[in-house]
Amino acid sequence: MDLIQLPPHSLRAGQVLTFSLRDAEGKLLVASGQTLPNTPQMQALLARPIWVLAHETKEYQRALAHKMDTMMHQGANLGDIVKVQADYKPDKVQRLDLGEQAAWADLQMHAHSLLRDPNTEDFRGRFQQLHTDAIARLSHRPDAILMFLIFDASQGFERYSARHALLCLALAEQCALKLGWPDDWRLALTQAALSMNISISAHQDRMAAQSDEPSHNQQQSLISHGDRSAKLLAELGAKSELWLKTVCLHHDAGPGPLAGRAPAEQLARLLRRIDIFASRVSPRASRKAQTGAMAARAVFLDELKQPDEAGAAIVKTIGLYPLGSLVRLANGEVGIVFKRGHSATEPMVASLLGKSGNPLSEPVPRDTRLAAQAIAASLAPHELKLRVSMEKLLKMS
Numbered sequence: 001m002d003l004i005q006l007p008p009h010s011l012r013a014g015q016v017l018t019f020s021l022r023d024a025e026g027k028l029l030v031a032s033g034q035t036l037p038n039t040p041q042m043q044a045l046l047a048r049p050i051w052v053l054a055h056e057t058k059e060y061q062r063a064l065a066h067k068m069d070t071m072m073h074q075g076a077n078l079g080d081i082v083k084v085q086a087d088y089k090p091d092k093v094q095r096l097d098l099g100e101q102a103a104w105a106d107l108q109m110h111a112h113s114l115l116r117d118p119n120t121e122d123f124r125g126r127f128q129q130l131h132t133d134a135i136a137r138l139s140h141r142p143d144a145i146l147m148f149l150i151f152d153a154s155q156g157f158e159r160y161s162a163r164h165a166l167l168c169l170a171l172a173e174q175c176a177l178k179l180g181w182p183d184d185w186r187l188a189l190t191q192a193a194l195s196m197n198i199s200i201s202a203h204q205d206r207m208a209a210q211s212d213e214p215s216h217n218q219q220q221s222l223i224s225h226g227d228r229s230a231k232l233l234a235e236l237g238a239k240s241e242l243w244l245k246t247v248c249l250h251h252d253a254g255p256g257p258l259a260g261r262a263p264a265e266q267l268a269r270l271l272r273r274i275d276i277f278a279s280r281v282s283p284r285a286s287r288k289a290q291t292g293a294m295a296a297r298a299v300f301l302d303e304l305k306q307p308d309e310a311g312a313a314i315v316k317t318i319g320l321y322p323l324g325s326l327v328r329l330a331n332g333e334v335g336i337v338f339k340r341g342h343s344a345t346e347p348m349v350a351s352l353l354g355k356s357g358n359p360l361s362e363p364v365p366r367d368t369r370l371a372a373q374a375i376a377a378s379l380a381p382h383e384l385k386l387r388v389s390m391e392k393l394l395k396m397s
Contacts (some may be wrong), residue, residue, distance in 0.1 A: 003051040011046050013038035018122060020110070022051045028106050031113040032126060100137070100148060100394050104166070107134055111162035111194070115201040123236040131169070131194055138170050143323060143339045144397030146170055148390060150324030151336065153282045154289045154381035160208035161201040164278050168193040171274045175313045179270075188242035189267045193274065195238075196247045199228035208284045226251050246271060255302040258309045270310045273299045277314060281325070283381070292325020292337070293378030320344045326379040331355055331372050333364075334384065338397050341368065349375070350393055352386060363392055 003026060011021075013036050021030040029050065036042055110130050114123070138145045149167045172193040176186040197204055203221060207214050230248040238244055245264035253261070253268040261269070280295035290298075296318060300311040321327055321344075323337050332355030339348035350363035366373040 003053065006050050006052060008047050008049060010050075011036060013042055013046070019052045021045075022053070024049075024051060026051070026106075027102065028109050031109050033113050033117060033119060033122065099391070100141070100144065101390055103137060104145075104148060104152070107137070108159060108162050108166060111165050112159045115161055115165060115195070115198050116205070118198060118232070118236055120236055124238070127191075127195070127236075131191060134166060134169055134194075135173060135190065138173055141397060142170075142174055144394050146174065146318065147323040147336070147338050147397060148394065150281055150292070150318070150322055151381075151388070151390065152324075153278065154324070155283075157208040157282065157284050159205065160282065160284070161197055161204040164204070164282060165194050165197065167278045167282075168196075168271070168274050171278065171314070171317065172271060174317045175270060175274065178313050178317050179309070184242065185263060185267060188240055188246055188264075189271060191238075191240065191243045192246040192250065192267065192271055195233055195243075196226065196229055196250050196271065196275070199232050200225045208282075211285045213286055242267070250275065255304050255306070255308070270313065273310045273314055277318075281322070289381045291378040291380045292322040292327075293320060295325075296320050296322050315344055319347050321347055321375055321378060323347070326381060326384050327375045328377040328379055329366060329368070329372075330374045330376045333366070333373075334379065335363070335366060336388065336393065338363075338365075338393055345375070347375075349373070350396055352384070352388065359386055363389070363396060365396060 003022065003024075005024075011017075016035050017030060017032050020028055020032045022028055029045065030036065036046070107130065110126070114126050114130060149163075149170050153163050153167050169190050172189045173186065176189050181189070200222060203218075207218060226248050230244045233247060234244055242264055246267040249264055249268035250271045253265045253272060258266045258269060277295050277299045280290045280298055281292060283289040296315055297320070300307060300315050300320075302308050302311060319337065319340055321337050323340065325337050326334065327337060327349055328334050329349065329351065333351040334353040334357075335349040335351035337347045338350045341347040346368045349366045349368055351360060351366050352363060354360055368375050
């Protein structure tokens with residue numbers, strides 16, 4: 001990842017960022033699209049060197065050049081034009097490869113900002129960059145990323161909508177590959193997965209954080225949010241009819257075979273089941289997350305309790321003991337599913353607790369095809385009282 005250093009005092013309070021601000025290690029400080037507040041803390045931040053992503057600066061410079069060109073055509077004087085010249089001078093480029101945890105935390109922050117406060121002027125570019133970055137990360141290490149995203153979703157409800165969107169995108173991409181769908185279908189499906197709740201993102205976050213069950217009024221506000229999201233996306237510049245129609249139908253495509261349906265209905269049908277799975281493995285303040293096995297079994301059958309292609313694609317993708325879920329083995333050990341196995345019921349597990357219940361110094365891989373290491377039970381996230389080192393697990397995947 002290329003970072004460009006900005007000199008001190010390059011930016012000013014009140015400025016709306018068209019790029020994200022980072023520290024020297026690439027950690028996100030202020031997300032793109034935010035307005036810099038006029039606070040002592042922000043003034044102190046702007047008084048020292050900060051960094052931006054190189055690809056974001058290029059976009060910013062193009063926008064700035066367009067603004068200056070417009071001012072020239074409008075007859076503005078040279079002094080005014082000079083004042084809007086680049087707010088910074090790139091003087092240092094450093095190569096940085098963020099680890100998976102930091103990279104996905106960064107993507108989550110961008111998703112949170114983008115989905116809660118979409119802006120017509122820059123939505124398409126920011127959305128495309130977020131989508132491209134997420135798919136690229138996923139394609140290199142799908143098992144590791146699915147493990148991380150499913151486990152991360154189970155650990156809390158902060159930024160619920162952003163977490164949910166990225167998990168659904170990852171599941172959609174892998175399920176579409178499993179089904180052998182064409183590239184344009186896969187693109188529309190993953191775009192829909194990332195954006196299907198854009199009209200209720202802030203509302204989702206509030207409901208996830210409240211200890212009471214959703215009120216009648218809150219439940220009513222969710223009705224037809226697919227239609228509202230599709231309309232909002234169109235206003236923000238989305239052009240793909242397949243993307244928009246999939247968003248529109250993601251709660252309305254009824255049960256039955258995928259064959260014979262229009263393309264958008266097929267995509268929406270799969271997306272609905274992915275949506276349900278991601279919701280079940282995620283806790284809210286009002287309820288705990290389900291076990292991975294319960295969530296997988298819940299989406300294997302349709303509303304009529306019949307197996308179908310959508311449910312089968314999800315289970316074939318994540319397994320009946322999904323990546324990132326917790327299990328107890330026949331030998332008494334407790335671990336996390338970190339890699340898909342030869343069958344949906346026999347994944348690779350990294351043991352975290354020994355048979356005595358004490359933490360192991362390092363995660364130990366277990367092959368659940370062996371009788372002594374077979375999965376005996378699926379556990380809910382809250383049943384493991386241990387801080388999990390995801391860094392170590394990602395190295396194993």
